[in-house]
Amino acid sequence: MAHEAAYMEAIYGEKTSFDQFLQWEELPVTRNFVIDDIRTIEVAPWHRRGGLGCYIIVGHPKDPPNAAAYVCEIPPRQSLQPQKQMFEEMIYVLKGRGATSVWLDNGKKQTFEWQERSLFSIPINAWHQHFNGQGSESARFVGYTNAPMVFNLYHSYDFVFNNNYQFLDRYRGEEDYFSGKxxxxxxxxxxxxxxxxxxxxxxxxxxxxxxxxxxxxxxxxxxxxxxxxxxxxxxxxxxxxxxxxxxxxxxxxxxxxxxxxxxxxxxxxxxxxxxxxxxxxxxxxxxxxxxxxxxxxxxxxxxxxxxxxxxxxxxxxxxxxxxxxxxxxxxxxxxxxxxxxxxxxxxxxxxxxxxxxxxxxxxx
Ligand SMILES: [Fe+2]
The missing domain is CATH 2.60.120.10 (Jelly Rolls)
Structure with missing residues (x-):
């Protein structure tokens, strides 16, 4: 992907690695002690994932964050790109219904459905893809990640998004993993x-x-x-x-x-x-x-x-x-x-x- 190839970090600069990643994402970023209603906050096209998104860095606007939230919207009948990532994430569904497929390299895909008020997590570095299951309504969720810690520690896009390590101690593709048990x-x-x-x-x-x-x-x-x-x-x-x-x-x-x-x-x-x-x-x-x-x-x-x-x-x-x-x-x-x-x-x-x-x- 052309945009991915252009991802580079400046050295000896003022910005943290995570800040530079945020800049590269080209999404709106809101930093404040309190953020108004995230159910209606503005989202923009997300070139890396598809759909629309924005970042929400809550807390003291001058403190470097150790966690970051984002809002993601999937238009009707659309899906996001498959992805995996070397940081942890929890997702809460604000609006709509949809489904998520999760799989490991060479593993079987499993899919579960979600709706407004669902709360779940994607096992770290497992492949996943989100789908909006509705014909005419957008689906919107908020994700919470510890991406800033990981980006700042390794300052490597490849390490975070193209990493083949599988955390089999956490997830091995068990069929009932997302059953709600x-x-x-x-x-x-x-x-x-x-x-x-x-x-x-x-x-x-x-x-x-x-x-x-x-x-x-x-x-x-x-x-x-x-x-x-x-x-x-x-x-x-x-x-x-x-x-x-x-x-x-x-x-x-x-x-x-x-x-x-x-x-x-x-x-x-x-x-x-x-x-x-x-x-x-x-x-x-x-x-x-x-x-x-x-x-x-x-x-x-x-x-x-x-x-x-x-x-x-x-x-x-x-x-x-x-x-x-x-x-x-x-x-x-x-x-x-x-x-x-x-x-x-x-x-x-x-x-x-x-x-x-x-x-x-x-x-x-
Ligand atoms: Fe507290």
């Missing part, structure tokens, strides 16, 4: 699978460590190091602030509200969002999400790390109070303005405040 790990609230036909049918677990009334399910796919979770939060309530490394991209499945985010020692900043928005807290910024809608909040978080294969030993600290050296601010240690802002926002919308009382302690 999985393994539950209840003490970690995990569902470990390859394909979820409809996320509404998942089993959720009580998850009140971070706030009253919340439920959650943690999702591991295809022996990846990247993972996801879905959280539901009740009306008029919020969860505790916490912080972690960069690259956790949150898609608001249903809800309207705002996030407070701040690096330690700085003022809180307020970022508004709604259904279809994406948000990503920057590296070690405290963050807290608030639902001001009359319906429960549903959020899907894509994460560059998971529980099954650890790349960070700090995971447990997410749930340990800052008073004990962890990364979670208990309600009694939070800035009283956090609650006051939420009370004011709810009052404007005539929504009852539904949090237990708090006695503030010295934040030290």
């Amino acid at each position: 999985g393994v539950a790990v209840p003490d970690k609230r995990v569902w470990d699978t390859s394909f979820i036909a409809d996320i509404e049918k998942l089993q959720f677990h009580d998850w009140t460590r971070k706030g009253p009334g919340a439920t959650n399910v943690e999702l591991e796919f295809c022996d990846n190091i990247i993972s996801a979770h879905i959280t539901r939060s009740p009306v008029g309530a919020y969860k505790k602030a916490h912080r972690h490394g960069p690259g956790a991209d949150i898609l608001v499945l249903e809800g309207e509200g705002y996030s407070l985010m701040w690096p330690e020692g700085s003022e809180m900043e307020k970022y508004d969002w709604g259904t279809g928005s994406m948000i990503s807290p920057p590296h070690m910024w405290f963050h807290q999400h608030f639902n001001t809608a009359k319906e429960p909040l549903k959020m899907l978080a894509f994460k560059p790390f998971g529980q099954k294969f650890r790349i960070s030993p700090d995971y447990e600290k997410l749930f340990v109070s800052t008073a004990a050296g962890g990364h979670l601010i208990e309600f009694e240690y939070e800035d009283p303005r956090v609650r006051q802002i939420f009370v004011d926002e709810l009052r404007k919308r005539n929504i009852p405040f539904n949090m237990p009382p708090v006695t503030y302690r010295n934040r030290g």
Whole structure:
């Protein structure tokens, strides 16, 4: 392909290898703390894959990303090019119905169907091809990848897209691989699978460590190091602030509200969002999400790390109070303005405040 032959990287320059790849992709790129509705974000023709696409780099616009999301649209009756890639990827279907074929070199093709609210992963470096199964409607999905890490580490297009290594420890072409089967790990609230036909049918677990009334399910796919979770939060309530490394991209499945985010020692900043928005807290910024809608909040978080294969030993600290050296601010240690802002926002919308009382302690 002529365009592929023209792919070259500059050396001793300002741009990372991944930034140069993005430039070569010639797609619109949006970088921000919050991205508006990705169900309607503009997409442009994608010469490498076919269909239409755009990149979404969520987080601090000046931070180099370790994960990147994209939106892809497949026109009616069309398909994308077959491809394989040496980075991990999870896909959530925003709109439409279609199918994906997956195969290994010299292996048998297997095909599964998806629809709006399906969530799945492609095993790393397996061949795959996506099809829109509809005659008159476009299909649109969001993909989340750790491509920036891989591009920056190897700075080689061939290594990423023309690599013959097969990860047979992860996927050997098993016929029921995309059947929706999985393994539950209840003490970690995990569902470990390859394909979820409809996320509404998942089993959720009580998850009140971070706030009253919340439920959650943690999702591991295809022996990846990247993972996801879905959280539901009740009306008029919020969860505790916490912080972690960069690259956790949150898609608001249903809800309207705002996030407070701040690096330690700085003022809180307020970022508004709604259904279809994406948000990503920057590296070690405290963050807290608030639902001001009359319906429960549903959020899907894509994460560059998971529980099954650890790349960070700090995971447990997410749930340990800052008073004990962890990364979670208990309600009694939070800035009283956090609650006051939420009370004011709810009052404007005539929504009852539904949090237990708090006695503030010295934040030290
Ligand atoms: Fe978080």
